[in-house]
Amino acid sequence: MCDHLLQHTDWEIVVLDRLNYASSGFDRLRDSKLFDDARVSVLAADFTKPIVDGLAKEIGSLDYIIHMGAETHVDRSIANPEVFVMANVVGTMRVLDFARTQGGLKRMVYFSTDEVFGAAPDGVYYKEWDRYDSGNPYSATKAGGEELCLAYANTYGVPLIVTHCMNIVGQRQHKEKLCPLVMRKVLAGETLPIHADATRTKSGTRCWIHARNVADAILFLLAHGEQREKYNIVGEEMSNLEIAQFIASVMGKPLMYEMVSFHATRPGHDLRYALDGTKLEEMGWEAPQDLRASLKQTVLWTLENPRWLT
Numbered sequence: 001m002c003d004h005l006l007q008h009t010d011w012e013i014v015v016l017d018r019l020n021y022a023s024s025g026f027d028r029l030r031d032s033k034l035f036d037d038a039r040v041s042v043l044a045a046d047f048t049k050p051i052v053d054g055l056a057k058e059i060g061s062l063d064y065i066i067h068m069g070a071e072t073h074v075d076r077s078i079a080n081p082e083v084f085v086m087a088n089v090v091g092t093m094r095v096l097d098f099a100r101t102q103g104g105l106k107r108m109v110y111f112s113t114d115e116v117f118g119a120a121p122d123g124v125y126y127k128e129w130d131r132y133d134s135g136n137p138y139s140a141t142k143a144g145g146e147e148l149c150l151a152y153a154n155t156y157g158v159p160l161i162v163t164h165c166m167n168i169v170g171q172r173q174h175k176e177k178l179c180p181l182v183m184r185k186v187l188a189g190e191t192l193p194i195h196a197d198a199t200r201t202k203s204g205t206r207c208w209i210h211a212r213n214v215a216d217a218i219l220f221l222l223a224h225g226e227q228r229e230k231y232n233i234v235g236e237e238m239s240n241l242e243i244a245q246f247i248a249s250v251m252g253k254p255l256m257y258e259m260v261s262f263h264a265t266r267p268g269h270d271l272r273y274a275l276d277g278t279k280l281e282e283m284g285w286e287a288p289q290d291l292r293a294s295l296k297q298t299v300l301w302t303l304e305n306p307r308w309l310t
Helices: 002-008 027-031 053-059 074-079 081-100 137-156 178-188 211-224 240-251 278-282 291-304
Strands: 013-017 040-044 064-067 107-113 160-165 167-169 192-196 205-210 229-233 236-239 257-261
Touching (some): 002 013, 040 053, 064 081, 081 137, 107 211, 137 160, 167 178, 178 291, 192 240, 205 211, 205 291, 211 278, 236 240, 240 257, 240 291
Parallel strands (some): 013 040, 064 107
16 A cells, blocks of 8 residues: 555655564565655554554644554454454544544545445345445454544544455565465475365455555545545455466466365355455546456565465
C-alpha cells in the first residue's frame, strides 16, 4: 500500500505498526526501500491503546486514514479470541477516536474481510450490504469493527468507507499464509493438506487478488468512494487446490497433497467465500494486474528471496 501511494501520489505517509510477530520487525518496510524515502515516517505504536498527545503530535494532521491494522489469522483467533477482540474491535475504536480529532479528514478506509458474510453456497456472491454470518472469532471481530465504523460515521460524522477484500497474495507475505506455505511444502517435498468438503473430493474455494490490485482499488476509492459506503474488492475465484497446483507448476516441482475434511480439522472455517464486485466495476475500476501473472511474479520473486519463506 505504501509503495503504491509513493508511486502514484505526492503524499506524505505515516505508518503505525505494533511490531508484533506478523510485521517481521521493520523488515518488510526496510526491504521495500520505504525507509529510504523522506515522505515516509514509521512509528512503533500499539493502536489498541489510546493515541496520546505525543504520538498525535508526531502523526500530525491527516487528509486520509487507511486502517489496515488487524489480527488476521483464523486459526489464531480460534485459539485465543481475546487478542482479536482487542486488536480488531478495541483497536478500531481507538483509531476512530483519533479520526474524530482530525478536522480536515477527507476519508477513512476500514479494511474488512469477505469472511463477515460467512460461507457462500455455490453460485452465491455476496453484495456489500448483505447480512453477516460470522463463522469464527476473526470474522466476528472484523464485523464488530465495521459496525463501530458505521456508528462513528452516523454519530460523529467520520467520513468512513468500508472495504471487503478476499485472499491476498504478494511479495514478502507472512509465512503463515497459503502462498509461502505451499512453497515451503513443495521445496521440502512434504504433503500439503488441502481443505475440502466432507467427501474429501471438492477443495475449498476463495477469490484471490494481488496486493498491488488491492492498493490500486483503495487509492481509487479515496478519490471516488462515497462516505458511509461499503465496497467489495474482488479478485478471481479459484480453489485452494488450483492455487497450490499453479504455484507448484511455476516452481517446476510436483505438488503432493492430501484432501482433508475442513470442519474436522479446522472448525470455524468455511468451504467457500465469494463476493460480488459489480459496484466497484461499474464505478470504472479495473484491476491493473492479472491474477496468474502477478502470482507467478510473486512465486519467482520469492524463490530469488528465500528468506521470506523462513
